[in-house]
Amino acid sequence: xxxxxxxxxxxxxxxxxxxxxxxxxxxxxxxxxxxxxxxxxxxxxxxxxxxxxxxxxxxxxxxxxxxxxxxxxxxxxxxxxxxxxxxxxxxxxxxxxxxxxxxxxxxxxxxxxxxxxxxxxxxxxxxxxxxxxxxxxxxxxxxxxxxxxxxxxxxxxxxxxxxxxxxxxxxxxxxxxx
Amino acid sequence: xxxxxxxxxxxxxxxxxxxxxxxxxxxxxxxxxxxxxxxxxxxxxxxxxxxxxxxxxxxxxxxxxxxxxxxxxxxxxxxxxxxxxxxxxxxxxxxxxxxxxxxxxxxxxxxxxxxxxxxxxxxxxxxxxxxxxxxxxxxxxxxxxxxxxxxxxxxxxxxxxxxxxxxxxxxxxxxxxx
DNA sequence: GTTTCATATGTCTAAAATGACATATATATA
DNA sequence: TATATATATGTCATTTTAGACATATGAAAC
Numbered sequence: 206x207x208x209x210x211x212x213x214x215x216x217x218x219x220x221x222x223x224x225x226x227x228x229x230x231x232x233x234x235x236x237x238x239x240x241x242x243x244x245x246x247x248x249x250x251x252x253x254x255x256x257x258x259x260x261x262x263x264x265x266x267x268x269x270x271x272x273x274x275x276x277x278x279x280x281x282x283x284x285x286x287x288x289x290x291x292x293x294x295x296x297x298x299x300x301x302x303x304x305x306x307x308x309x310x311x312x313x314x315x316x317x318x319x320x321x322x323x324x325x326x327x328x329x330x331x332x333x334x335x336x337x338x339x340x341x342x343x344x345x346x347x348x349x350x351x352x353x354x355x356x357x358x359x360x361x362x363x364x365x366x367x368x369x370x371x372x373x374x375x376x377x378x379x380x381x382x383x
Numbered sequence: 384x385x386x387x388x389x390x391x392x393x394x395x396x397x398x399x400x401x402x403x404x405x406x407x408x409x410x411x412x413x414x415x416x417x418x419x420x421x422x423x424x425x426x427x428x429x430x431x432x433x434x435x436x437x438x439x440x441x442x443x444x445x446x447x448x449x450x451x452x453x454x455x456x457x458x459x460x461x462x463x464x465x466x467x468x469x470x471x472x473x474x475x476x477x478x479x480x481x482x483x484x485x486x487x488x489x490x491x492x493x494x495x496x497x498x499x500x501x502x503x504x505x506x507x508x509x510x511x512x513x514x515x516x517x518x519x520x521x522x523x524x525x526x527x528x529x530x531x532x533x534x535x536x537x538x539x540x541x542x543x544x545x546x547x548x549x550x551x552x553x554x555x556x557x558x559x560x561x
Numbered sequence: 562g563t564t565t566c567a568t569a570t571g572t573c574t575a576a577a578a579t580g581a582c583a584t585a586t587a588t589a590t591a
Numbered sequence: 592t593a594t595a596t597a598t599a600t601g602t603c604a605t606t607t608t609a610g611a612c613a614t615a616t617g618a619a620a621c
Binding site for chain 1: 385388389391392395396413414415416417427459463466467470471472473474475476477478479480481482483484485486487488489490494498501502505527528529531532533535536539540543546547550551554555558559
């Protein structure tokens with residue numbers, strides 16, 4: 206049910222289409238939320254049925270028509286109620302890479318290095334996207350507190366991960382010989 | 384399907400019961416994996432059907448009987464194959480707290496502070512558990528590379544989160560007046 | 562003495578999430 | 592000129608996950 210609040214949170218900041226939401230999740234929220242377009246479109250329909258959001262149809266002629274969703278009063282109230290009243294749940298993280306570390310004792314130093322390089326590439330990509338987003342919104346007049354906070358979180362998160370990778374590489378080099 | 388590999392990874396390190404796995408996820412893996420006992424027991428059954436793991440029944444008399452699972456050769460091979468051959472997927476994170484930041488502009492400084500205190504408590508608890516686990520395994524002869532790497536990751540992760548919370552509190556105090 | 566927590570394993574239903582299938586035009590790249 | 596990517600929205604079947612229901616004893620706390 207939290208997807209609903211993630212969507213309300215995005216729409217609260219600015220009216221968006223389902224297509225926009227997909228991009229926002231991928232480009233600026235990977236380090237704290239994720240979903241797929243099939244789930245997003247379905248949930249948006251349900252939310253509109255429940256009068257939490259409403260849409261304005263924009264006919265584009267050549268490009269496909271789009272639905273721009275915005276919050277209703279009910280939706281805004283529900284979002285604030287949720288944020289203030291619902292107790293915070295633990296973050297749910299599933300990171301395959303850290304599972305892979307469990308078998309490092311069975312691997313060659315070269316294999317381990319390749320796996321680490323793979324995760325470094327993954328995290329560098331995320332960091333790059335977050336920094337681009339920061340640069341972009343800093344140049345705009347739009348300076349929502351939430352955006353500033355989450356962008357800084359994202360940068361800190363990716364940098365922490367990359368620092369750990371660096372340390373792990375060194376640790377492997379110094380402590381494993383095979 | 385990744386739950387399967389998370390389980391193989393845990394069992395590869397040491398033979399465990401389903402009950403043990405539940406505790407391991409909660410106490411030492413929250414920052415990179417999670418699952419529930421219902422899913423774990425079901426998956427362990429399927430994995431045994433597929434000959435990836437096998438169990439030894441331990442009759443305890445007074446306490447309930449338990450099944451201690453260990454890897455089969457097939458299971459170990461499959462785990463290594465997965466780790467080396469399957470391309471790394473993006474980490475999947477769902478952190479409600481960062482969703483809540485989107486509505487900070489609509490909240491009072493007091494409400495924001497309460498929300499931040501809630502997340503600080505959550506992360507401090509995780510950090511405390513991770514440090515206890517580090518202390519525990521450091522005192523044992525058991526020093527698996529994987530354990531060392533993931534524990535350091537966990538500490539770095541929680542510390543990063545808490546530092547960000549501290550920064551966020553200050554940012555809110557300096558930039559929001561209402 | 563009673564309540565709560567730990568040990569230990571399971572099933573079942575409902576909800577959430579994934580990935581494929583489906584469609585159609587515009588633009589950019591090779 | 593062909594191919595890939597971006598725009599834009601949807602459905603559907605399968606898989607994964609969550610949370611309740613179910614059971615039973617031991618130990619610790621109150």
